[in-house]
Amino acid sequence: xxxxxxxxxxxxxxxAASRLRIVDCDVHPSxxxxxxxxxxxxxxxxxxLREYGSHLRTxxxxxxxxxxxxxxxxxxxxxxxxxxxxxxxxxxxxxxxLDPLDVEFGILQVLDLFIFSQQNLEFGAAxxxxxxxxxxxxWSHRDPRLKASILVGQDGVDLAIAEIDRCAKTGxxxxxxxxxxxxxxxxxxxxxxxxxxxxxxxxxxGIHVGGYGGHAPTGGGWxxxxxxxxxxxxxxxxxxxxxxxxEGVPERFPKLKIVFIEGGFGWIPSAVxxxxxxxxxxxxxxxxxxxxxxxxxxxxxxxxxxPIDEPDEARHLRSLIEWVGIDRLLFSSDYPHWDFDDPRxxxxxxLTEAERRKIFSTNARAVYKF
Amino acid sequence: MARHIVARTSEIxxxxxxxxxxxxxxxxxxxxxxxxxALLNRCPHEGAPLEKAACVARLTxxxxxxxxxxxxxxxLRCPWHGWEFDMRNGQSWFxxxxxxxxxxxxxxxxxxxxxxxxxxxxxxxVHVEDSYVIVEV
Numbered sequence: 018x019x020x021x022x023x024x025x026x027x028x029x030x031x032x033a034a035s036r037l038r039i040v041d042c043d044v045h046p047s048x049x050x051x052x053x054x055x056x057x058x059x060x061x062x063x064x065x066l067r068e069y070g071s072h073l074r075t076x077x078x079x080x081x082x083x084x085x086x087x088x089x090x091x092x093x094x095x096x097x098x099x100x101x102x103x104x105x106x107x108x109x110x111x112x113x114x115l116d117p118l119d120v121e122f123g124i125l126q127v128l129d130l131f132i133f134s135q136q137n138l139e140f141g142a143a144x145x146x147x148x149x150x151x152x153x154x155x156w157s158h159r160d161p162r163l164k165a166s167i168l169v170g171q172d173g174v175d176l177a178i179a180e181i182d183r184c185a186k187t188g189x190x191x192x193x194x195x196x197x198x199x200x201x202x203x204x205x206x207x208x209x210x211x212x213x214x215x216x217x218x219x220x221x222x223g224i225h226v227g228g229y230g231g232h233a234p235t236g237g238g239w240x241x242x243x244x245x246x247x248x249x250x251x252x253x254x255x256x257x258x259x260x261x262x263x264e265g266v267p268e269r270f271p272k273l274k275i276v277f278i279e280g281g282f283g284w285i286p287s288a289v290x291x292x293x294x295x296x297x298x299x300x301x302x303x304x305x306x307x308x309x310x311x312x313x314x315x316x317x318x319x320x321x322x323x324p325i326d327e328p329d330e331a332r333h334l335r336s337l338i339e340w341v342g343i344d345r346l347l348f349s350s351d352y353p354h355w356d357f358d359d360p361r362x363x364x365x366x367x368l369t370e371a372e373r374r375k376i377f378s379t380n381a382r383a384v385y386k387f
Numbered sequence: 388m389a390r391h392i393v394a395r396t397s398e399i400x401x402x403x404x405x406x407x408x409x410x411x412x413x414x415x416x417x418x419x420x421x422x423x424x425a426l427l428n429r430c431p432h433e434g435a436p437l438e439k440a441a442c443v444a445r446l447t448x449x450x451x452x453x454x455x456x457x458x459x460x461x462x463l464r465c466p467w468h469g470w471e472f473d474m475r476n477g478q479s480w481f482x483x484x485x486x487x488x489x490x491x492x493x494x495x496x497x498x499x500x501x502x503x504x505x506x507x508x509x510x511x512x513v514h515v516e517d518s519y520v521i522v523e524v
Contacts, residue, residue, distance in 0.1 A: 087466075092467050355468065355469065357467055
């Protein structure tokens with residue numbers, strides 16, 4: 018079983034009347050304006066951004082998203098009083114989110130400019146580099162609770178490795194983020210150099226849902242409705258979990274840690290049951306797998322909790338949590354987006370104090386080494 | 388139940404709201420189409436502040452391709468997860484038996500009709516001709 022669930026609590030983690038501070042694994046900062054990037058972006062790419070902008074893999078005009086349910090997919094109460102868009106004002110984020118919810122660490126997840134999905138790989142790399150620097154200058158250095166991730170687009174593997182190395186040297190980033198919707202399924206060998214480097218550096222791989230891969234977001238094609246497309250976050254991650262496991266990524270990189278972000282976790286049991294069942298039947302097709310898929314999942318993968326499923330009966334949520342594993346779940350709020358989960362009310366099922374401590378804090382502290 | 392004068396009618400413009408603390412409760416008073424509604428300022432789902440809710444119409448579809456808007460501005464759409472509630476009684480639109488926002492009776496009365504007492508004498512002594520919103524808690 019996993020090293021996390023079997024790890025004894027350290028003294029400072031024991032209930033001993035200490036208050037439970039939250040590690041929030043999904044906080045979205047936003048650019049106030051792309052001008053914020055100018056100090057990190059060469060003039061050549063500033064000009065490109067102004068004149069050509071993004072070149073994405075979307076097949077149709079205006080398939081990019083907003084509004085989706087609400088302007089900028091944001092909570093209606095998250096617009097800073099100083100102007101600017103939700104997530105763009107640190108002082109307001111502190112006042113509305115970090116302070117009142119007692120967030121000890123918040124992990125930044127940048128979605129601006131669809132940077133994973135840029136087809137012009139050089140432009141993508143320049144934007145990724147600028148965003149990575151901006152995370153430190155505008156966020157982490159101003160509030161040490163906020164932790165930055167190294168964002169790279171995996172379709173330019175050499176550029177990604179260079180950027181990972183540049184950032185990792187600073188010692189300030191806590192994970193490597195790649196797209197959930199690259200050109201090919203994430204288990205493909207062309208992406209392995211990134212996984213290899215993540216393992217060498219002992220940085221978890223973070224995969225946040227969303228983005229545009231040029232493929233229809235569901236296996237059944239392009240949906241008509243946002244509510245229909247929103248389901249596809251879970252499908253996409255299930256497909257990528259299968260790809261990573263079955264193509265042999267955890268077998269090849271036994272110390273690699275992978276965190277799926279914002280895909281929820283209700284779908285995991287049946288996906289893993291099915292993988293195990295098929296593995297037993299078709300083992301000769303994938304002899305490179307030495308163990309059952311479920312074993313790789315339980316050792317290499319973590320899942321953030323939001324958007325949490327809300328079955329009619331609390332005991333069903335309880336069963337899900339137990340099956341997926343108390344040690345596999347990392348609390349996330351998705352602040353400031355419309356489907357934000359409030360840590361005080363999101364779990365509509367009882368949890369013991371020890372379980373709360375794991376999901377809201379110690380699991381993440383173990384994965385990210387805070 | 389005690390009656391609490393919470394605002395002048397002119398303080399809450401149509402489509403707007405005002406948050407008031409009444410007997411320790413965070414209550415939000417909405418003004419819609421000339422009527423006032425008072426609700427607890429907290430979504431029963433995860434506690435979002437309803438003062439930031441959108442006031443929307445009820446949108447129904449008796450059959451595919453046919454859409455009807457009614458009760459414009461009288462439905463509250465929670466600022467977080469979009470749950471909709473009927474402003475008149477606080478009932479949720481999708482599951483009225485299970486979810487409901489606490490609502491409070493509201494009245495609008497002219498200042499000169501209000502009972503003489505501490506509110507009028509101390510708080511609004513020179514505006515007795517105005518109308519006031521009164522919430523019962």
